Amino acid sequence: MAWLAPSDPFDVDQIAQPVAGIASRLVQHDSGWHSHGRGQLLFAFAGSIRITLPGAISILPPIRVAWIPPCIPHRVCIRSEVEYRSIYLDPARVVMPFAEPAIVTMLPLLREVFERISFQPFDTDWSQGAERNLLAVCMDELATARHEPMLLPVPSxxxxxxxxxxxxxxxxxxxxxxxxxxxxxxxxxxxxxxxxxxxxxxxxxxxxxxxxxxxxxxxxxxxxxxxxxxxxxxxxxxxxxxxxxxxxxxxxxxx
Incomplete structure:
Protein backbone atom coordinates (compact mmCIF):
# COMPACT_ATOMS: atom_id res chain seq x y z
CA MET A 1 0.00 0.00 0.00
CA ALA A 2 1.26 3.48 -0.82
CA TRP A 3 -0.39 5.10 2.21
CA LEU A 4 2.07 7.41 3.94
CA ALA A 5 1.90 8.71 7.48
CA PRO A 6 3.13 12.33 7.84
CA SER A 7 6.26 11.08 9.61
CA ASP A 8 7.20 8.54 6.91
CA PRO A 9 10.40 9.42 4.98
CA PHE A 10 9.73 9.79 1.26
CA ASP A 11 11.90 10.83 -1.69
CA VAL A 12 10.01 10.19 -4.91
CA ASP A 13 13.13 10.61 -7.04
CA GLN A 14 14.67 7.56 -5.36
CA ILE A 15 11.88 5.18 -6.41
CA ALA A 16 12.93 2.76 -9.15
CA GLN A 17 9.63 2.49 -11.02
CA PRO A 18 8.56 5.25 -13.46
CA VAL A 19 5.22 5.79 -11.67
CA ALA A 20 4.72 6.27 -7.95
CA GLY A 21 1.40 6.92 -6.23
CA ILE A 22 0.85 7.98 -2.64
CA ALA A 23 -2.12 8.65 -0.36
CA SER A 24 -1.84 10.57 2.88
CA ARG A 25 -3.62 12.80 5.37
CA LEU A 26 -2.10 16.06 6.59
CA VAL A 27 -3.17 18.72 9.08
CA GLN A 28 -1.98 22.35 8.91
CA HIS A 29 0.94 21.49 6.68
CA ASP A 30 3.39 23.75 4.83
CA SER A 31 5.74 21.91 2.49
CA GLY A 32 8.00 24.92 1.93
CA TRP A 33 9.44 25.61 -1.52
CA HIS A 34 10.69 22.42 -3.17
CA SER A 35 10.78 20.58 -6.49
CA HIS A 36 10.96 17.03 -7.84
CA GLY A 37 12.70 15.50 -10.81
CA ARG A 38 9.31 13.96 -11.60
CA GLY A 39 6.06 15.57 -12.67
CA GLN A 40 3.30 15.52 -10.05
CA LEU A 41 -0.45 15.07 -10.31
CA LEU A 42 -2.04 16.29 -7.08
CA PHE A 43 -5.62 15.73 -5.95
CA ALA A 44 -7.35 16.71 -2.71
CA PHE A 45 -9.56 13.70 -1.97
CA ALA A 46 -11.08 15.61 0.96
CA GLY A 47 -10.41 19.23 1.92
CA SER A 48 -8.61 21.83 -0.17
CA ILE A 49 -4.98 22.66 -0.89
CA ARG A 50 -3.30 25.98 -1.61
CA ILE A 51 -0.57 25.71 -4.26
CA THR A 52 2.00 28.40 -4.91
CA LEU A 53 4.09 28.33 -8.09
CA PRO A 54 6.57 30.91 -9.41
CA GLY A 55 4.31 33.85 -10.29
CA ALA A 56 0.99 32.10 -9.63
CA ILE A 57 -1.30 30.70 -6.93
CA SER A 58 -4.17 28.24 -6.97
CA ILE A 59 -6.63 26.68 -4.55
CA LEU A 60 -7.27 23.01 -5.25
CA PRO A 61 -10.69 21.71 -4.11
CA PRO A 62 -11.78 18.05 -4.43
CA ILE A 63 -13.17 18.62 -7.96
CA ARG A 64 -9.81 19.54 -9.51
CA VAL A 65 -6.45 17.93 -10.32
CA ALA A 66 -3.23 19.95 -10.40
CA TRP A 67 -0.34 19.15 -12.72
CA ILE A 68 3.11 20.37 -11.65
CA PRO A 69 5.77 19.65 -14.31
CA PRO A 70 9.18 18.19 -13.38
CA CYS A 71 11.65 20.50 -11.64
CA ILE A 72 9.12 23.33 -11.15
CA PRO A 73 9.50 24.89 -7.67
CA HIS A 74 6.23 24.84 -5.73
CA ARG A 75 4.82 25.14 -2.25
CA VAL A 76 1.80 23.31 -0.83
CA CYS A 77 -0.07 24.71 2.17
CA ILE A 78 -2.94 23.11 4.10
CA ARG A 79 -4.78 25.18 6.67
CA SER A 80 -7.06 22.52 8.14
CA GLU A 81 -7.11 18.76 7.43
CA VAL A 82 -6.71 17.30 3.96
CA GLU A 83 -6.68 13.77 2.62
CA TYR A 84 -4.78 13.86 -0.63
CA ARG A 85 -3.47 11.69 -3.46
CA SER A 86 -0.38 12.23 -5.61
CA ILE A 87 0.94 10.47 -8.69
CA TYR A 88 4.55 11.12 -9.71
CA LEU A 89 5.72 10.47 -13.29
CA ASP A 90 9.31 10.03 -14.47
CA PRO A 91 9.73 12.25 -17.58
CA ALA A 92 12.40 9.92 -18.97
CA ARG A 93 10.00 6.97 -19.12
CA VAL A 94 6.45 8.38 -19.16
CA VAL A 95 4.97 10.93 -21.56
CA MET A 96 4.04 14.03 -19.57
CA PRO A 97 0.32 14.91 -19.75
CA PHE A 98 0.91 18.68 -20.13
CA ALA A 99 3.91 20.90 -20.86
CA GLU A 100 2.95 23.66 -18.41
CA PRO A 101 1.36 23.77 -14.94
CA ALA A 102 -2.36 23.14 -15.22
CA ILE A 103 -5.55 22.70 -13.23
CA VAL A 104 -8.07 20.32 -14.82
CA THR A 105 -11.46 18.90 -13.90
CA MET A 106 -11.50 15.64 -11.95
CA LEU A 107 -13.67 13.40 -14.14
CA PRO A 108 -15.51 10.45 -12.49
CA LEU A 109 -13.48 7.74 -14.24
CA LEU A 110 -10.24 9.66 -13.67
CA ARG A 111 -11.07 9.82 -9.96
CA GLU A 112 -11.48 6.04 -9.74
CA VAL A 113 -8.27 5.34 -11.66
CA PHE A 114 -6.38 7.97 -9.66
CA GLU A 115 -7.42 6.23 -6.45
CA ARG A 116 -6.26 2.83 -7.72
CA ILE A 117 -2.87 4.14 -8.83
CA SER A 118 -2.33 6.05 -5.58
CA PHE A 119 -2.57 2.85 -3.54
CA GLN A 120 -0.33 0.67 -5.71
CA PRO A 121 2.94 -0.53 -4.10
CA PHE A 122 6.07 1.36 -5.08
CA ASP A 123 7.51 -1.74 -6.79
CA THR A 124 4.53 -2.12 -9.15
CA ASP A 125 5.46 -3.05 -12.73
CA TRP A 126 3.69 -0.47 -14.90
CA SER A 127 4.83 -1.96 -18.22
CA GLN A 128 2.28 -4.77 -18.45
CA GLY A 129 -1.07 -6.15 -17.38
CA ALA A 130 -3.79 -4.32 -15.46
CA GLU A 131 -1.38 -1.70 -14.13
CA ARG A 132 -0.33 -0.67 -17.64
CA ASN A 133 -4.00 -0.34 -18.57
CA LEU A 134 -4.70 1.75 -15.46
CA LEU A 135 -1.96 4.18 -16.40
CA ALA A 136 -3.19 4.38 -20.00
CA VAL A 137 -6.74 5.17 -18.87
CA CYS A 138 -5.41 7.83 -16.48
CA MET A 139 -3.49 9.54 -19.28
CA ASP A 140 -6.44 9.30 -21.69
CA GLU A 141 -8.78 10.86 -19.12
CA LEU A 142 -6.33 13.68 -18.42
CA ALA A 143 -6.11 14.39 -22.16
CA THR A 144 -9.88 14.97 -22.33
CA ALA A 145 -10.29 16.79 -18.99
CA ARG A 146 -11.32 20.42 -19.15
CA HIS A 147 -8.64 22.96 -18.28
CA GLU A 148 -9.85 25.38 -15.61
CA PRO A 149 -8.75 29.03 -15.24
CA MET A 150 -7.72 28.40 -11.65
CA LEU A 151 -4.06 29.41 -11.81
CA LEU A 152 -4.03 33.06 -10.79
CA PRO A 153 -0.93 35.07 -11.72
CA VAL A 154 0.45 37.29 -8.95
CA PRO A 155 2.59 40.41 -9.32
CA SER A 156 6.16 40.38 -8.05
Whole structure:
Protein backbone atom coordinates (compact mmCIF):
# COMPACT_ATOMS: atom_id res chain seq x y z
CA MET A 1 0.00 0.00 0.00
CA ALA A 2 1.26 3.48 -0.82
CA TRP A 3 -0.39 5.10 2.21
CA LEU A 4 2.07 7.41 3.94
CA ALA A 5 1.90 8.71 7.48
CA PRO A 6 3.13 12.33 7.84
CA SER A 7 6.26 11.08 9.61
CA ASP A 8 7.20 8.54 6.91
CA PRO A 9 10.40 9.42 4.98
CA PHE A 10 9.73 9.79 1.26
CA ASP A 11 11.90 10.83 -1.69
CA VAL A 12 10.01 10.19 -4.91
CA ASP A 13 13.13 10.61 -7.04
CA GLN A 14 14.67 7.56 -5.36
CA ILE A 15 11.88 5.18 -6.41
CA ALA A 16 12.93 2.76 -9.15
CA GLN A 17 9.63 2.49 -11.02
CA PRO A 18 8.56 5.25 -13.46
CA VAL A 19 5.22 5.79 -11.67
CA ALA A 20 4.72 6.27 -7.95
CA GLY A 21 1.40 6.92 -6.23
CA ILE A 22 0.85 7.98 -2.64
CA ALA A 23 -2.12 8.65 -0.36
CA SER A 24 -1.84 10.57 2.88
CA ARG A 25 -3.62 12.80 5.37
CA LEU A 26 -2.10 16.06 6.59
CA VAL A 27 -3.17 18.72 9.08
CA GLN A 28 -1.98 22.35 8.91
CA HIS A 29 0.94 21.49 6.68
CA ASP A 30 3.39 23.75 4.83
CA SER A 31 5.74 21.91 2.49
CA GLY A 32 8.00 24.92 1.93
CA TRP A 33 9.44 25.61 -1.52
CA HIS A 34 10.69 22.42 -3.17
CA SER A 35 10.78 20.58 -6.49
CA HIS A 36 10.96 17.03 -7.84
CA GLY A 37 12.70 15.50 -10.81
CA ARG A 38 9.31 13.96 -11.60
CA GLY A 39 6.06 15.57 -12.67
CA GLN A 40 3.30 15.52 -10.05
CA LEU A 41 -0.45 15.07 -10.31
CA LEU A 42 -2.04 16.29 -7.08
CA PHE A 43 -5.62 15.73 -5.95
CA ALA A 44 -7.35 16.71 -2.71
CA PHE A 45 -9.56 13.70 -1.97
CA ALA A 46 -11.08 15.61 0.96
CA GLY A 47 -10.41 19.23 1.92
CA SER A 48 -8.61 21.83 -0.17
CA ILE A 49 -4.98 22.66 -0.89
CA ARG A 50 -3.30 25.98 -1.61
CA ILE A 51 -0.57 25.71 -4.26
CA THR A 52 2.00 28.40 -4.91
CA LEU A 53 4.09 28.33 -8.09
CA PRO A 54 6.57 30.91 -9.41
CA GLY A 55 4.31 33.85 -10.29
CA ALA A 56 0.99 32.10 -9.63
CA ILE A 57 -1.30 30.70 -6.93
CA SER A 58 -4.17 28.24 -6.97
CA ILE A 59 -6.63 26.68 -4.55
CA LEU A 60 -7.27 23.01 -5.25
CA PRO A 61 -10.69 21.71 -4.11
CA PRO A 62 -11.78 18.05 -4.43
CA ILE A 63 -13.17 18.62 -7.96
CA ARG A 64 -9.81 19.54 -9.51
CA VAL A 65 -6.45 17.93 -10.32
CA ALA A 66 -3.23 19.95 -10.40
CA TRP A 67 -0.34 19.15 -12.72
CA ILE A 68 3.11 20.37 -11.65
CA PRO A 69 5.77 19.65 -14.31
CA PRO A 70 9.18 18.19 -13.38
CA CYS A 71 11.65 20.50 -11.64
CA ILE A 72 9.12 23.33 -11.15
CA PRO A 73 9.50 24.89 -7.67
CA HIS A 74 6.23 24.84 -5.73
CA ARG A 75 4.82 25.14 -2.25
CA VAL A 76 1.80 23.31 -0.83
CA CYS A 77 -0.07 24.71 2.17
CA ILE A 78 -2.94 23.11 4.10
CA ARG A 79 -4.78 25.18 6.67
CA SER A 80 -7.06 22.52 8.14
CA GLU A 81 -7.11 18.76 7.43
CA VAL A 82 -6.71 17.30 3.96
CA GLU A 83 -6.68 13.77 2.62
CA TYR A 84 -4.78 13.86 -0.63
CA ARG A 85 -3.47 11.69 -3.46
CA SER A 86 -0.38 12.23 -5.61
CA ILE A 87 0.94 10.47 -8.69
CA TYR A 88 4.55 11.12 -9.71
CA LEU A 89 5.72 10.47 -13.29
CA ASP A 90 9.31 10.03 -14.47
CA PRO A 91 9.73 12.25 -17.58
CA ALA A 92 12.40 9.92 -18.97
CA ARG A 93 10.00 6.97 -19.12
CA VAL A 94 6.45 8.38 -19.16
CA VAL A 95 4.97 10.93 -21.56
CA MET A 96 4.04 14.03 -19.57
CA PRO A 97 0.32 14.91 -19.75
CA PHE A 98 0.91 18.68 -20.13
CA ALA A 99 3.91 20.90 -20.86
CA GLU A 100 2.95 23.66 -18.41
CA PRO A 101 1.36 23.77 -14.94
CA ALA A 102 -2.36 23.14 -15.22
CA ILE A 103 -5.55 22.70 -13.23
CA VAL A 104 -8.07 20.32 -14.82
CA THR A 105 -11.46 18.90 -13.90
CA MET A 106 -11.50 15.64 -11.95
CA LEU A 107 -13.67 13.40 -14.14
CA PRO A 108 -15.51 10.45 -12.49
CA LEU A 109 -13.48 7.74 -14.24
CA LEU A 110 -10.24 9.66 -13.67
CA ARG A 111 -11.07 9.82 -9.96
CA GLU A 112 -11.48 6.04 -9.74
CA VAL A 113 -8.27 5.34 -11.66
CA PHE A 114 -6.38 7.97 -9.66
CA GLU A 115 -7.42 6.23 -6.45
CA ARG A 116 -6.26 2.83 -7.72
CA ILE A 117 -2.87 4.14 -8.83
CA SER A 118 -2.33 6.05 -5.58
CA PHE A 119 -2.57 2.85 -3.54
CA GLN A 120 -0.33 0.67 -5.71
CA PRO A 121 2.94 -0.53 -4.10
CA PHE A 122 6.07 1.36 -5.08
CA ASP A 123 7.51 -1.74 -6.79
CA THR A 124 4.53 -2.12 -9.15
CA ASP A 125 5.46 -3.05 -12.73
CA TRP A 126 3.69 -0.47 -14.90
CA SER A 127 4.83 -1.96 -18.22
CA GLN A 128 2.28 -4.77 -18.45
CA GLY A 129 -1.07 -6.15 -17.38
CA ALA A 130 -3.79 -4.32 -15.46
CA GLU A 131 -1.38 -1.70 -14.13
CA ARG A 132 -0.33 -0.67 -17.64
CA ASN A 133 -4.00 -0.34 -18.57
CA LEU A 134 -4.70 1.75 -15.46
CA LEU A 135 -1.96 4.18 -16.40
CA ALA A 136 -3.19 4.38 -20.00
CA VAL A 137 -6.74 5.17 -18.87
CA CYS A 138 -5.41 7.83 -16.48
CA MET A 139 -3.49 9.54 -19.28
CA ASP A 140 -6.44 9.30 -21.69
CA GLU A 141 -8.78 10.86 -19.12
CA LEU A 142 -6.33 13.68 -18.42
CA ALA A 143 -6.11 14.39 -22.16
CA THR A 144 -9.88 14.97 -22.33
CA ALA A 145 -10.29 16.79 -18.99
CA ARG A 146 -11.32 20.42 -19.15
CA HIS A 147 -8.64 22.96 -18.28
CA GLU A 148 -9.85 25.38 -15.61
CA PRO A 149 -8.75 29.03 -15.24
CA MET A 150 -7.72 28.40 -11.65
CA LEU A 151 -4.06 29.41 -11.81
CA LEU A 152 -4.03 33.06 -10.79
CA PRO A 153 -0.93 35.07 -11.72
CA VAL A 154 0.45 37.29 -8.95
CA PRO A 155 2.59 40.41 -9.32
CA SER A 156 6.16 40.38 -8.05
CA UNK A 157 6.55 44.14 -7.63
CA UNK A 158 7.76 44.83 -4.06
CA UNK A 159 5.23 47.63 -3.65
CA UNK A 160 2.52 44.99 -3.59
CA UNK A 161 4.25 42.76 -1.03
CA UNK A 162 1.62 43.78 1.55
CA UNK A 163 -1.17 42.28 -0.51
CA UNK A 164 -2.54 39.44 1.65
CA UNK A 165 -3.52 36.65 -0.72
CA UNK A 166 -5.36 34.86 2.09
CA UNK A 167 -7.99 37.58 2.37
CA UNK A 168 -10.40 39.26 -0.03
CA UNK A 169 -8.28 41.79 -1.97
CA UNK A 170 -9.40 45.37 -1.24
CA UNK A 171 -10.88 47.78 -3.75
CA UNK A 172 -8.29 49.58 -5.89
CA UNK A 173 -8.48 52.90 -4.04
CA UNK A 174 -8.08 51.17 -0.67
CA UNK A 175 -5.10 49.22 -1.93
CA UNK A 176 -3.60 52.44 -3.28
CA UNK A 177 -3.76 54.02 0.18
CA UNK A 178 -2.29 50.94 1.84
CA UNK A 179 0.76 50.59 -0.41
CA UNK A 180 1.41 54.26 -1.07
CA UNK A 181 1.15 53.99 -4.85
CA UNK A 182 -1.38 55.63 -7.12
CA UNK A 183 -4.27 53.67 -8.59
CA UNK A 184 -2.79 54.30 -12.03
CA UNK A 185 0.57 52.83 -10.96
CA UNK A 186 -1.06 49.74 -9.46
CA UNK A 187 -3.12 49.25 -12.60
CA UNK A 188 0.02 49.49 -14.74
CA UNK A 189 1.84 46.94 -12.55
CA UNK A 190 -1.00 44.44 -12.77
CA UNK A 191 -1.34 44.78 -16.53
CA UNK A 192 2.42 44.36 -16.98
CA UNK A 193 2.90 41.43 -14.60
CA UNK A 194 -0.42 39.55 -14.78
CA UNK A 195 -1.87 40.77 -18.12
CA UNK A 196 -5.04 41.64 -16.22
CA UNK A 197 -6.55 44.80 -14.81
CA UNK A 198 -6.62 44.95 -11.02
CA UNK A 199 -10.41 44.62 -11.04
CA UNK A 200 -10.20 41.63 -13.37
CA UNK A 201 -7.55 40.06 -11.15
CA UNK A 202 -9.65 40.68 -8.03
CA UNK A 203 -12.67 39.06 -9.66
CA UNK A 204 -10.57 36.04 -10.66
CA UNK A 205 -9.40 35.77 -7.04
CA UNK A 206 -13.02 35.79 -5.89
CA UNK A 207 -13.90 33.01 -8.34
CA UNK A 208 -10.94 30.94 -7.16
CA UNK A 209 -12.03 31.32 -3.56
CA UNK A 210 -15.72 30.81 -4.40
CA UNK A 211 -15.06 27.40 -5.92
CA UNK A 212 -12.98 26.50 -2.87
CA UNK A 213 -15.76 27.48 -0.45
CA UNK A 214 -18.55 25.82 -2.41
CA UNK A 215 -16.58 22.61 -2.90
CA UNK A 216 -15.98 22.54 0.86
CA UNK A 217 -19.75 22.49 1.38
CA UNK A 218 -20.41 26.10 2.33
CA UNK A 219 -23.80 27.47 1.32
CA UNK A 220 -24.27 30.15 -1.30
CA UNK A 221 -25.25 32.58 1.48
CA UNK A 222 -22.10 31.90 3.51
CA UNK A 223 -19.88 32.03 0.43
CA UNK A 224 -21.41 35.32 -0.69
CA UNK A 225 -20.77 36.82 2.73
CA UNK A 226 -17.17 35.57 2.84
CA UNK A 227 -16.47 37.17 -0.55
CA UNK A 228 -18.00 40.55 0.20
CA UNK A 229 -21.16 40.32 -1.92
CA UNK A 230 -24.19 42.33 -0.80
CA UNK A 231 -26.63 39.49 -1.47
CA UNK A 232 -26.96 35.91 -2.65
CA UNK A 233 -28.34 37.10 -5.97
CA UNK A 234 -25.31 39.34 -6.56
CA UNK A 235 -22.99 36.41 -5.89
CA UNK A 236 -24.97 34.08 -8.17
CA UNK A 237 -24.94 36.70 -10.95
CA UNK A 238 -21.16 37.10 -10.56
CA UNK A 239 -20.61 33.34 -10.62
CA UNK A 240 -22.79 32.89 -13.70
CA UNK A 241 -20.96 35.71 -15.48
CA UNK A 242 -17.56 34.10 -14.72
CA UNK A 243 -18.46 30.46 -15.42
CA UNK A 244 -21.70 30.45 -17.41
CA UNK A 245 -23.46 28.48 -14.65
CA UNK A 246 -25.00 28.94 -11.23
CA UNK A 247 -22.86 27.91 -8.23
CA UNK A 248 -25.00 24.86 -7.47
CA UNK A 249 -25.02 23.58 -11.03
CA UNK A 250 -21.30 24.14 -11.38
CA UNK A 251 -20.39 22.21 -8.21
CA UNK A 252 -23.02 19.46 -8.66
CA UNK A 253 -21.82 18.78 -12.19
CA UNK A 254 -18.31 18.06 -10.94
CA UNK A 255 -19.26 15.60 -8.20
Missing amino acids: DPRLARLDLEELPPELEVLSQRVGASARTITRIFRRETRMSYQGWRQSWRLLRAVDLLAAGLSVTRSASELGFASDSAFIAFFRQMTGETPKRYIDKEK
